[in-house]
Amino acid sequence: MPTIYDVARRAGVSAPTVSRVLNGLPSVDPVLAERVRSAVTELGYRRNTLARNLRRAQTTLWAVLVSDVENPFFTALVRGTEDVARETGYWVVLCNSDEDLHKEAGYLVAALGEQVAGVIISPASERGTRLAPLLEAGTPVVAVDRKARGAPVDTVLVDNRAGADQAVTHLLEGGYERIACITGPQRATTGAERLAGYKQAFRRRGAVVDQALIRHANFREKGGYQAMSNLLARDPHPDAVFVTNNLMTVGALESISDRNLDVPDDIAVVAFDDIPWAHLVRPTITTVTQPAYQIGRCAGELLAARIRNQAREPVTTVLPTTLHLRESSSARASSRAHSVASFHK
Amino acid sequence: MPTIYDVARRAGVSAPTVSRVLNGLPSVDPVLAERVRSAVTELGYRRNTLARNLRRAQTTLWAVLVSDVENPFFTALVRGTEDVARETGYWVVLCNSDEDLHKEAGYLVAALGEQVAGVIISPASERGTRLAPLLEAGTPVVAVDRKARGAPVDTVLVDNRAGADQAVTHLLEGGYERIACITGPQRATTGAERLAGYKQAFRRRGAVVDQALIRHANFREKGGYQAMSNLLARDPHPDAVFVTNNLMTVGALESISDRNLDVPDDIAVVAFDDIPWAHLVRPTITTVTQPAYQIGRCAGELLAARIRNQAREPVTTVLPTTLHLRESSSARASSRAHSVASFHK
């Protein structure tokens, strides 16, 4: 494997000059630069990234720490980040915290050790996620999807409260009365804020929130299933449910199906997050969708900007959600004929 | 940031001894080892991975190059690999070739430059994917999901031909006659082998393959949609279709739905790959499922084994597929009453 010295010898220059050409520094004689470039191609020289990393005390890696790689929301998000990374010359290391603070902590330690150029993280916990060591070491960090407390970092979110409020208001206006909420772990801000939006919708209409209809689960299919089963065991059971993420919704729908209940006749469903291939699911599901890919892109751009300028004040970008009305939440039987019609375009 | 020398000084030993303790080498006096360990914790020392990488001329990264990060098959596969990587002390760098040979080539060059410890790849092309430079540099490579020609590498596959044969035989036995096939790009072995299995099913029954019912698409939803639309424009249109991957199946189902055709009454559907949340889709889809997570684990284990022993002969592991009979392929009207019953458990 040729080194920078082999190139230098062949081009008749010194090693630092080769380095300058390789890094595109302007202060090099064009003639020498050209000699260097041809020497590089002749020898088939490739820069040793490892040596470069050591010398510069930094890699060209971004660590993206998501809560669940198998959740399509995060996959789409990562795709957005990945595209920005490619455009700006970075690699994306994808890590999966599994909503597990220990696993997450392990990855954060590793990211620090590898001296990654930056970290994008959906914190497993608002308070429990320890970003301080990274920040103290000067590693740029962007929080995504969820807030991180006590750490002034760039953040990309959606307006969870407003999105949830809109979804639940839609149910209230449809005539539903016993509207349950299946939300995520309390330590994640998404779980908390979507629950807050749920409550807000009631309050604005002067309605009372029934705490007995609120469940906290783990953002997974299984958690959604259990929470829904638990809710359906009540008498009377809820006539509608707002589920705060996509995977829990799948579980909730299974539970409803297992009891041979009909959506929306027996129970209406509105979900936060997109359900991939929602158009193939019957009935189709009303959702609050987030611009996942855009969130990832935005986080990537903020990270790239912070790497360029460490001093900049941290910013928080809030992207909008969209309520997609579909069959699972059509208005109650009394007024359904009218409402359903309006859902067909 | 303390270095190995700071630790050495504090522990009253030399730097190499610290290194030995850190790397768990046995030839260290237990007393000294203990002194080193406490010095490490007292100083909050963390090994500089970059320097280590340079010295060892290797990283602790695995590059996993998949054809489509947003395809749940690959996501599940990556989870399997990731788990093995964690168990063996590696990081997974996830790269997305997007079935694009140029993008793939770019990542392969980068992997070489970063001196990753190993590469797991689902080659975008049987012949076009250039693994030679990696292999010449001594980088362990495992091909996954698809074969790579001209490169003797460990490989993890499923029996695509048998799986496809089984699926199509099922349709033939159900009384379907004009069975179309939507398969992937010819350069990917999965596309070719599943098509071969389709043809094999016909031949074994002495039936004739109608080339006009075969379409090649890009393994994406859109490709499946277009191919299906094209097939449905025929008169008479096919009475069944075998689609060779999950995303194309989604597209095909959309196309069928757009024409207001009924599955399986107007056209039966059998898909290769699992459809996530297949149980929520109506009608439920008959699928040939692959053990995606296991494939990923297996690839990870082969990679770890090859890193330990470069000399070992390359092996190919073939995992089985499973045909899941569901509603979308129940036997034709003439005999449906009987067959449907057998599908309900």
Place this chain on the structure above:
DNA sequence: TTGTAGGCGTTATCAC
């Protein structure tokens, strides 16, 4: 079992 010496390939610093 432990320490000494040297180098991995690059880039930063400083003269010139």
Place this chain on the structure above:
DNA sequence: GTGATAACGCCTACAA
């Protein structure tokens, strides 16, 4: 604008 020199932090001989 260019080159000599040193250093990044670690690990692997080899010698003791």
